[in-house]
Amino acid sequence: MRIIEGKKLELIKKSLENYGAIFELPSDYKLVLINEEVFLVKTDVLTKVQNENLENNLISVGTQIGKFHKGNFLLGIEIHLIIGPKSKKVKLTEKGTSLFLYGRDVFVKNITNSPKKGFVIVSNKRDEIIGFGKFDGKMLINILDRGSYLRVLE
Numbered sequence: 001m002r003i004i005e006g007k008k009l010e011l012i013k014k015s016l017e018n019y020g021a022i023f024e025l026p027s028d029y030k031l032v033l034i035n036e037e038v039f040l041v042k043t044d045v046l047t048k049v050q051n052e053n054l055e056n057n058l059i060s061v062g063t064q065i066g067k068f069h070k071g072n073f074l075l076g077i078e079i080h081l082i083i084g085p086k087s088k089k090v091k092l093t094e095k096g097t098s099l100f101l102y103g104r105d106v107f108v109k110n111i112t113n114s115p116k117k118g119f120v121i122v123s124n125k126r127d128e129i130i131g132f133g134k135f136d137g138k139m140l141i142n143i144l145d146r147g148s149y150l151r152v153l154e
Contacts, residue, residue: 001032001034001058001061002033003031003046008068011068012031012038012066015066015072015074016079016083018118019088019119019121019132020088020089020119020120021084021088023083024083024084025082026081026082028042029042029043029082032062036067036068037060037067037068038064038076039060039065040062040063041062075132077131077145077146077148077149088115088116088121089123089127090121090140091111091112091124092106092112092123092125093110093111093125094125096140100133100147101131101147105133105140105141106133106139106140108137108139111135111140115135116135117135117137118135119133119134120132120140122140131143131144131146
């Protein structure tokens, strides 16, 4: 277990920028690397883990927000915890939200705002982040959504 800084932190920020997201790490949290997984950990929890010498046996701590794979950072669905509120988002209608959460792609008629082409953060009409996609001008292609956890269990 180690605190993320330097090149790895820059790679996380760059990955978020690709989606139009603004990196905002809360002041009382740290990003920690365990194996290749990235976790968001409250500073007091991290201090307790270090003081009790639990670092060597950890599998996870805090909230997993992504992982490194072949030199790239792959966003996890809980990454929204470090995305600033002013990040660019695509908002979906209720029907669009349902389709997206079931792993489907969404046509432009179910998008309430007009996004630019490229990778986007996807939210519902209540501004809750429900996943990530790629907009090609006609369709929002589902990359990762909150419903994926349930589909993996089947």
